[in-house]
Amino acid sequence: MKEQLLSILNDLRPDVEFEKEEKLIDDGVLDSFDIVSLVSELNSEFDVEINVMDLEPENFNTVEAMLELIVKMQEEG
Secondary structure, eight states: HHHHHHHHHHHHOOOOOOOOOSSSTTTSSSSOOOOOOHHHHHHHHHHHHEEEEEGHHHHHSSSSEEEEHHHHHHHHO
16 A cells, blocks of 8 residues: 555655655645645545545645555545
């Protein structure tokens, strides 16, 4: 699952070392357009439905946080 996520992230922003970043949102590494694209990709790749309530910086600041969100969404689905 982590490899799939990293592949999506690297396709989105090949210039970012995602595994080293800890504040992707807080530091402005990912902007709102990136997040919209990312959520769309995550929804289709992992068969989840990330909604507006989940669009909080802490859910997208790190790869690990995104993985936790995906797992949570899969368990709820």
